[in-house]
Amino acid sequence: MNDALYIIKDTPSNGKGMFATRDIKHGTCILSENPLVLIGPDNQRNFEAVNSLPMINKMQFLALRNVYSEKEMPVLAGIIKTNALPRGPNSDEAAVYRDLSRVNHSCAPNVHHFWNRITEKESIHAVKDIAAGDEILTSYEEVLMPWAARQVSLQKKFRFECRCKLCTSASNEEYDATVARVKKLSDLIMVYVSMKNDPRKAIECVREILALMDKAGIWGKSTFIHDGYQISAMYSNYDLAKEWADLLLESYLLDEGESGDLYKRYLGYAQNPKSHERAGWGGYIDLKGA
Template sequence: MEESLYIVKDAPGKGRGMFATRDIKRGTCIISESPLVYFYNTGPADTIQAVNDMSKKNKKYFLALRNSHPELPQDIGIIKTNALPLGCESLDCAVFRVISRINHSCALNVKHSWNAKLKKETIFATEDIPAGSEIVTDYLSLLMTREERLKRLAASFGFTCQCKYCASESSEEYDAAVNRIKECSDLIASSCAASNPRRSIGYVREVLGLIDKIDGWGKSTFYHDGFQISAMYSNYTLAKEWADLLLESYRIEEGEVGEKYERYLMYSQNPRSHERAGWGGYIDLTGA
């Protein structure tokens, strides 16, 4: 049997955490895990029932997880602290025996995502992780300024992040980049993409440069924007370039088994297959 890539052990000042047992290469799937228990968005009574229906073994694992909300009933506090959504926009969630142990860092080295095809949560290394290093992810999944992150983490999880971004008091450059990314994102999402696609592609490229500048993540959203704008205005060679970037991003962060990877593999092979391809006629986006 292949040696596990991780071990769960005490993490100083954090309770328990996940650590690499050997060097892990970027793009490696570290763990793919089925839920201990599902929680569907059907109301508090069903949530409590789901906990009560757990096996004794799974309930033991569940109760051993951190509870950052002592003001709430224990089961609800554990769920609020540890549950992960079953998809980016899903209101359904689940708790996991191992993955729910992964600690937070804004300087993450893995991405977690729900694979609906496998019905498992997956953890992929987003950078090379040396043996002995803690495996950490971002609980917030949002671009925020230092102050916004610290407030949200304290309110939701009861701790102060000590990553390289949060520990530094001189965060003006980082915060300025985050705020500009938010501005550009709003402009891309507004009518700008329809009224001036060249400008929108420019915003996409600006955001990608800013993300590189702050060693951030989240490029896939903007690769998608670049692809969709290019396909909409019949720039199919450019659309393929964006689709290829997005495909590689999904491969690294989520693996090659899943709906998103398969969809963008199709778009990479044939950008004209996108449902909005050609809707805007043709506008040359070369050099935008």
């Protein structure tokens, strides 16, 4: 753990938060942390796990924020619900962390948090350059969500009205329009590939999405770069697939570093795009110039 990159201290209005102690470059791993306690679907077991922690760790757990009242749920359940992060996408297993659970939310985050299945740690990587003294902020929601949906979800799960830089900026409406267009294009990619057998149009959609996300400064392009790679490989354009795979590796490297699960997995596909399980599935359609 490189604890010199951040400090945990009080924020003006959001309890404690994490702050950069020096300038941090895009792609830097700020923290990779072992869980304080592992959380599963059975609350009784979770309570037992918390209660059997060594005293110092139990105190760290009890010092974390709880946005729920005791009328709604027991204190331990409230702390878990406020702070637990899933161990991987769609997992019902989660964990609570001494430091990572202190990272506050922004709809325009400067870090991405993720569970590394190989190291079994939760990590945060900078998704843009961060200046010394800036608060380190992650998104508790998917980034491609419109303002109203974000507010409803944050209110329901974390009991706050988001007043982040994006939610209070004049470009919030423009952001919603970008999100809507990206979603529409994303649906179109599926239509062009699975129904119309038109991968050229699908690749055009991918390129438009990437340009829109760049313009709006939205993190999360890897998913769509992956689409570009997969479409090229499916339709047997292996030179193009290699270009997309190289781009994808660069993107995964910034998102999750060399130890990231995805980076390791796609290193092989970048070297040999034909090794992908869907390579050649669509026969051959020339995508030169697409």
